[in-house]
Amino acid sequence: MFEQVFQDLPHVELLQWLARGSLKQNLSRAIRLWVWLCSLYGNSQKRLVLNDSFTYAEWRDAFFTRTHPKGDIIPKPHDSLCPCSKTTAEWLFCEKTSISAPQWKGLMLAHTGMDLSHLEQLLQQRLFGVTRRSLQGDLQTLADLGWLQYKAQKYHRVREFPPRPVSSQDEVTPTQLSAFELNFLQEDLVAISRVRRRCHAIAETYAQKINGVQRFFLQLDYVIPRSTIDIVEDWQYKLRQLWAKTPVPPVKLSYKSARVGNVVDCIVYPVCIYYVQRAVYLCAYGESPERKTNWYNFRLDRIHKMTALEWTSVIPSHLQQCYQKASLPTPDYIAIEMSQAWGFDFYLPSQLMLLRFDRNFHDRYIQNTFRHETFEAISYKQAKNLIQQNTKQPEQQQTLLKILENRSDKDAYYRLYYRHGDNNVSMRIRAWRPKAEVIMPWELRKNIADDVATEFNLYHNCGNY
Incomplete structure (x- = not known):
């Protein structure tokens, strides 16, 4: 007999994973799949009396009452004891789950963006008041997700649960995060393990309220409407x-x-x-x-x-x-390429850049921050050597050297590699202007100068409106 026990709560992350797409559109099915898993792998009080290998008909007879319709129609209310009569809210908010309805609804509304009235309407619908075809589709979905195996015209319980966002009453506290939830984090290849430890520490320390007040928030900029x-x-x-x-x-x-x-x-x-x-x-x-x-x-x-x-x-x-x-x-190739030069468009050509920061601005906002693996602070003399060694056109070289002579040797100078043509790099440099100056390469400097000239024409008459 199968020994592992499924005790996961229907939290947002698990339901999103079960939804296999938009949770807003597939919320009822995701909750129904959670009930399926409780009936197949739950503890002795929740698990059905059912063989480890079973057909849909065998599951149906074990799950529903004897009077449950066997045809492919939406069953009408026929027995108050039949599971098909229970609403979604009754499955979620009961003594067995101890889920706070207001808190769960709030999290769901924030995650999906649905209206409260729509959510309330969904919660009052009968969760298993669906056709036989829908229930057989649920079985296939569980097989696709790795919760069941289908062979010889039967469904078979699995010996190991598939990786998933974890949260249960007995095994995992709400402040814990599984490796499944963090294995996608990317930073530079050398520091990735350190990043994961920091994320674990932050989540475990601040995920829950302190004296009833939520003190930790994470906001991600998301330009997609x-x-x-x-x-x-x-x-x-x-x-x-x-x-x-x-x-x-x-x-x-x-x-x-x-x-x-x-x-x-x-x-x-x-x-x-x-x-x-x-x-x-x-x-x-x-x-x-x-x-x-x-x-x-x-x-x-x-x-x-x-x-x-x-x-x-x-x-x-x-x-x-x-x-x-x-x-x-493979993804490893992309991660390595991104570590070689600054910019997300890792497939664009890599070029050397000499970047100057105003000293006061640098000490306030750039110093002791991480920008990219290739950012390297250099001296004023090294900056001069960089121009001489990497600017092949004599006229351009002399121009850049004269520009450098007119800059303070007390400013901060950096050498780095970037992806030439990467729009995100250009936007970051634009955000630093005029406290940052690209001295080299010549082509990038000229492009920025053209942008600045165009921008100046937009603003220089601002006092003459």
Whole structure:
């Protein structure tokens, strides 16, 4: 007989994982799946009297009363003792769970963005007042998530639970985080274990209220509008399904490109997802919108359509060659490339930069902060040598050396590598102006000078309105 016990509470993170997409749209099904798991793996009071291998009909007869309809229709209320008569609220807020209804509702509203009236209406619906087809779909979903195995026309309990966001009454306290929840954190490769420890410490120290007051808050800037959040979640769920396949297939994306200014089709191999610069991106290898690089970071909310292909389909030759040679790119490659130069567009060319900060600004806002692995403070003399060694055009070299002579040797100078053409790098430098100055490379300095001239024309007559 199976020994592991499922005691997870229906907290937001678990329900989001069970929803396999938008929790706002799939909340009832996610809660129903949680009840399924309690009935299959719960303790002796919750677990059904059911063999470890069973059919849908056997589960139905063990779960519902004898008078429960067996056809493929939504069962009408027929027996107050039948589980199909219980509302969603009755499953959630009872002595067995000890869940605070106001607190749970508040968290759910904050996470999904749904209206309270809509949530209340959903909670009053009969959770298992659904068709046989829906319940069989639940079984298939549990199999897809790794909670069951389907073979020989029967469902079989598993010996090990799949990794998931964990929270239970007996095993895990609300302040604990599992490794499952933190294994996606990315920083520089050397310091990643330190980052995880810090996150654990922060969460364990501040997750709960102190004397009844919540003192710790985490706010993430997110430029994606609420109207497309569900789309982003749906694409993340679809990608999760594709990555569970062997081999992982290529996909055809219909993508609204900001650079191209139109919707373009790109055939790519999806590698991984990053949340960076206030949005969620798919890092993929194959075709880019402009067809200038083999790699591209696709913003998920701009994907209009995603179609899985076969490796036998017509796909770019360089992508097909990677597949045939079993050398498809991995997330590790992306992490290493991002550590080599500043910027998220890791596929753009890396160039050396000489950056000057006003000393007062530097000591207040830059000193003792981390920007990128390649940021290295250098002396005024080293800055001069850097220009001489790396600016090949004599006229440009002399101009930059004269510019440096007119700058204070007391200012802060940095050498670093960056991704030339990365928009996020340009935006960061723009935010530092005029307290920061790019001295080298020449091309980047000239581009910034052009931007400054254009900006000056917008503002220089501000007193003449």
